[in-house]
Amino acid sequence: MNAPVFTLDRVEISFAPGQSILQAARAAGRYIPHLCFHPELKAHGSCRVCMVRVAGRLLPACATPAQPGMVVESEVPEVQQMRRALVEMLFVEGNHFCPSCEKSGDCQLQATAYHLGMLAPQFDYFYPDRAVDASHPEFLLDFNRCILCSLCVRASRDVDGKNVFGLSGRGLRTRLTVNAASGRLGDTDFAVGDFAARVCPVGAILKKRQGFQVPLGERTYDRHSIAEIDQHAPAQSLGECAPGPEVPMGGAPISRAPRREDT
Amino acid sequence: MxxxxxxxxxxxxxxxxxxxxxxxxxxxxxxxxxxxxxxxxxxxxxxxxEFRGFERFIQGRPYWEVPVMVQRLCGICPVSHQLAAAKALDAVVGAHRLTPAAEKLRRLLHYGQILQSHALHFYYLAAPDLLFGFESDAARRNIVGVAEKHPEVARRGVLLRKFGQEVIAAVAGKRIHGTGAIPGGVNKALNAQDASALLADIYPIIGWCREAVSLVRDLHLANPALYDSFGAFRAHLLSLVGPQGEMDLYDGRIRVRNAGGLIVMDGLEPARYLDYLAEEVKPWSYMKFPFLKALGQAQGWYRVGPLSRVQNCAFIPTPLAEKERREFIDYAGGEPLRAPLAYHWARMIEMLHAAETIKDLLQDEAARSGPLLTEGPRKQEGIGVIEAPRGTLIHHYRVGEDDLVTWCNLIVSTTHNNQAMNEALREVARRYLDGRxxxxxxxxxxxxxxxxxxxxxxxxxxxxxxxxxxxxxxxxxxxxxxxxxxxx
Structure with a gap:
């Protein structure tokens, strides 16, 4: 029996029952922009960047089961324009200063913005005043860059079994919180080996003391478009889907002299 | 004085x-x-x-962002800020001595910056005044006018600057606002192809730098009445010099000469700058007025930049620039030249030195092999001092145990020259404005x-x-x- 199919921008996509539109599209080598989706985690449907148009309605591709005969529109001007506005609003809400961000070039938000042609600001930016949590010895938690995708929340809860992160508040007041009495990452059992330590699509959770060791021009999205990178993800094992800070996809490791303890 | x-x-x-x-x-x-x-x-x-806010908004940020962030202070000499910050943070990560390759690559980056900035300044910004006259037709007193009247001069200016930027790009990944220098060393080895391509062009570059020195020197010699006196004032000269008193724009200790040319302070450890420098605040400017504490506010101000450096060092460690320095010193006679227009002559001598140094570093095998990063016991404070194109540049950071910057102090070249620029303005205004x-x-x-x-x-x-x-x-x-x- 033939697999059921739907059309994505007039191209037939076959799918397995239970697959979402996004999963089926990715399996077929078609890129639909997304930020809160990760192939190893349950869909969340919160960023709305993967919205597609189905019979005139806008639906999140990550959370909408594929159905036989669906006519799905993704790369059409109205949908792309909406995605661009959504992505810019993520920039509006935080403080995303790419030039001094270690994640620049490896950042999915930045790469998605480029992919969608977000080249100039069209909204007023909030410039919120957010502190940095540097209490953990190995990781920096920079709330300025958090886009509330909840990937770290799901990774910590569903894969690491730790429940380190959570989202609190509603609407514009929604914030990433740390599950400790002090609210500080240093007071949790968050560790280098955690999936949640590698899943952040932006520069909100970063390994400390590794800034700019991979030169500009040799980073993930310097070498490949986000559409190309997205296609490699399904074949990879858990935790290696997205290039983490200590596993840059581009660039050889820098040779390091022996540590000088006597100076 | x-x-x-x-x-x-x-x-x-x-x-x-x-x-x-x-x-x-x-x-x-x-x-x-x-x-x-x-x-x-x-x-x-x-x-x-002067208020840019960098000293404040760098607080609370992780130290590894600092060299990349502070370079945005300037679009002309970002490399100088990146290097001064990286030098300061070397101390924080315990890298008291960089690996040979890392230090050479940082020097290559810096001299590329000196070359491009000096070329930009002279050819694009200063040459129109000097070639056409201060009161010439304003519509033509620009680089376009230079290109029309002196096409070869303009062409060389453009190509010299381009070469300096290509040196920067080879080390830092981008011509402007790249990375490259990071705390503890550099992040990238020099690509052999890039080195060969740059070396292929270096001899014409050195030749054009020599001709640039000649051009400015000839302008100076043709009108000494103007060039020796325009805006002239007596002031101390301050700059870094190397261990033998040689010109070193990347590292060294601070030397101060008085207006008569005598060395009055020498071997000052840059990391102890707070011991001998203070800054005065005046109510009419956002920019502070630094002075040497030992000499007091009234007498302790100084000038920095090419005019100080060329006259402060004992020698320039590259042969062609050293020959030009000697000619400059001979022309000056008993006392250092003190007229602002002499900056241009000194600046071109430095540009020649930069080109010669770039050649030496590109030919140096040690710059292309070996480890690039080092580290040691962590410290919570670091001070980096460098000779930026316009003069001495000080970066000072304190970093908490959590890796966040807690305090920052930057004294940029423009600030060091604050009083000096005011003096020059006053002299020019008195001479040319009075009663007119x-x-x-x-x-x-x-x-x-x-x-x-x-x-x-x-x-x-x-x-x-x-x-x-x-x-x-x-x-x-x-x-x-x-x-x-x-x-x-």
Whole structure:
């Protein structure tokens, strides 16, 4: 029996029952922009960047089961324009200063913005005043860059079994919180080996003391478009889907002299 | 020594002339002149809106972001800020001695920066004044005019700058605002292909630098009455020098000569700058006035930059530039040259030195092999001092145990030269404004004086001869008596 199919921008996509539109599209080598989706985690449907148009309605591709005969529109001007506005609003809400961000070039938000042609600001930016949590010895938690995708929340809860992160508040007041009495990452059992330590699509959770060791021009999205990178993800094992800070996809490791303890 | 500018205007009989805006390092500034009832210049002040906020907003950020973030202070010499910050943070990560390859690559990056910045300043910003005259047609007094009248000079200026930028890109990944220098070393080895491509062009570059020195020297020798006296004032000279007193723009210890040329301080450890430097605040400027504590506020101010460095060092460790330095020193005679226009001659000697140094580093195998990063026991404070194109640059950071910057102090070249620029302005204003009606040529004389010190100011104020410069003549009560702008 033939697999059921739907059309994505007039191209037939076959799918397995239970697959979402996004999963089926990715399996077929078609890129639909997304930020809160990760192939190893349950869909969340919160960023709305993967919205597609189905019979005139806008639906999140990550959370909408594929159905036989669906006519799905993704790369059409109205949908792309909406995605661009959504992505810019993520920039509006935080403080995303790419030039001094270690994640620049490896950042999915930045790469998605480029992919969608977000080249100039069209909204007023909030410039919120957010502190940095540097209490953990190995990781920096920079709330300025958090886009509330909840990937770290799901990774910590569903894969690491730790429940380190959570989202609190509603609407514009929604914030990433740390599950400790002090609210500080240093007071949790968050560790280098955690999936949640590698899943952040932006520069909100970063390994400390590794800034700019991979030169500009040799980073993930310097070498490949986000559409190309997205296609490699399904074949990879858990935790290696997205290039983490200590596993840059581009660039050889820098040779390091022996540590000088006597100076 | 010239008397330091008073900090406030005597009251009534003075009139205030304001040149506003005179843009500065990616910001705005203005010049005010105070005239007495006989139109004599009582005071000339360069007010610079120096407040950029970097010292504050770097607080609370992780230290590894700092070199990349602070380089945004400037679009002309970002490399200098990146390197000064990286040097400061080397101490924080315990990298007290970089690996040989890392130090050589940082030097290559720095001398590429010196070459491109000096070329930009001289050819694009200063040459139009020097080649055409300060009061020449403003519409042609720009790089386009130079390209029409002296096409080969303009072409070389463009290509020299381009070469410097390519050196920067080879080390830092981008011509402007790259990375490269990171705490503990550098992040990338020099690509052998890049090195070969740069070496293929280096001899014409050195040749053009030699001709640039000749061009400025000939201009100077052709009109010593102007070049030796325009805006001249006596001041101490401050710069880094290497262990043997040689010119070293990347590292060294601080030496100070007095206006007579005698070394009055030497071997000062840059990391102890707070022991011997202080900054005075004056109510009329956002920019502080640094001075040497031992000499006091009135006598302890100084000038930095090429004119100081070329006359402060014992020798330049590359042969062609050293030959030019000797000629410069011979011309100066018994005392150091003190006229701002001599900055250009010194600057071109440094550009030649940069080109020769780039050649040596590109040919150095040690720059292309071996480890690039080092580290050691962590510290919570670091100070980095470097000779940026325009002068001594100090970066000072304190970093908490959580890796976040808790405090930052930056003293940039423009700040070191603050009093010096004010002195030059006052001299020029006294000589050219006294009793005369304001003209565009007069305005440009003031800018020529400022331009000699700092190409960032020049960059904004020179804008192809069409900057929105305005001079207003007001009485003591603030009433507008006359206004003149570039377009009039």
């Amino acid at each position: 010239t008397e330091a500018a008073p900090t406030s205007a005597p009251a009534k009989p003075l009139r205030r002339v304001a040149i506003d805006p005179v843009s500065r390092v990616e910001g705005h500034g203005k010049i005010t002149l105070l005239l007495d009832d006989k139109n004599r210049v009582h005071e000339a002040r360069l007010h610079i809106v 009606e304001l003209t565009e040529g007069l305005l440009n004389h003031l800018e020529v004086a400022v331009r000699a010190f700092d190409p960032c100011l020049s960059c904004a104020t020179h804008a192809l001869g069409k900057m929105p410069l305005q001079v207003e003549l007001r009485d003591a009560a603030g009433e507008l008596l006359a206004r003149r702008s570039r377009g009039d």
